[in-house]
Amino acid sequence: MLVRDAMSTVVLTVGPAHTLRQAAALMSARRVGAAVVLDPDAGGVGILTERDILNSVGRGQNPDTERAHAHTTTDVVFASPSWSLEEAARAMAHGGFRHLVVLDGGEPAGIVSVRDIIRCWAPGRQPAATAAGSLTG
Template sequence: MLVRDAMSTVVLTIGPTHTLRQAAQLMSARRVGAAVVLDPDTCGLGILTERDILNAVGAGLSPDTETAQRHTTTDVVFAGPRWTLEEAAAAMVHGGFRHLIVQDGGIPAGVVSVRDIARCWAEHGTAGVRIPGRTLTPAGSVPDPTIDRV
C-alpha cells in the first residue's frame, strides 16, 4: 500500500503567530494530530504536533501566549504520495516522529500518521511488511520467536 492510500487529505495549515491554544483547538475540531505551519514572510514550512503542544504545556508554558513558531519543527522529513507505507513507517522510526507531511509537486497534499498506517495495516493486513529490525505478522498468526521483542 502507498502513502496516498493512508494519508489524511485534511491539511490543517496555521500561521507561526497562532497560539498553542488556538492550534490545539483547530486540531481538535478537525480531529488531526498535526498542523502544517506556513510562514508567508519566509515561505517556510514546518509541522506542529500534539506532542509539541503537550511538551510545552507540560513544561509550564502558557498555551495562551506561546506561539506555534516557537514550537514548530522546521527540519521536516517530507513523504511522497507514492512512498510505500513501509518507507513512511521506517522514516518515522528512524526520525522518532509520528507524522509526515506528504508533498506532491512541492505542495502539501496530506499528512500521514502512525495511526493512519496502523489503520491501513489493520484493515488490509500486514503480510510481507518488513521494517528494518521488525517483522509484522497478520493478526492471529504465531509470532516469529527469533525476533527480539521490545
C-alpha cells in the same frame, strides 16, 4: 500500498502567529494530532504536533502567549505520495515521528500518521478516509 492510499488529504494549516491554545482548539475540533505550519519567513512548511503543545504546557509555558512558530518543527522529513507505507514507517521510526507531511510538487498534499498506516495494515480494516477526522491521536 502507497502513502497516497493512506494519507489524509484534508490538512489543518495554521500560521506561525497562532497561539498554542488556538492551534490546540483547531486540532481538537478537527480531531487531528498535527497541523501544518505555513511560514514563508522561516523556510516554508513546518509541523506542529500535539506533543509539541503538551511539552510546552508541561514546561509551564502559557498556551495563550506561546506562538506556533516557537514550537514548530521546521527540519521536517517529508514523504512523497508514491512512497510505500514501509518507506513511510521506516522514516517515522528512524526520526521518532508519528506524522509525516506529504509533499506533491513542493506543496503539502496530505499528512500520513502512524495510525493511518496501522489502519491500512490491520486485517479487515479499510484505508484511512480523507475526512478531517482521519488523523486522530
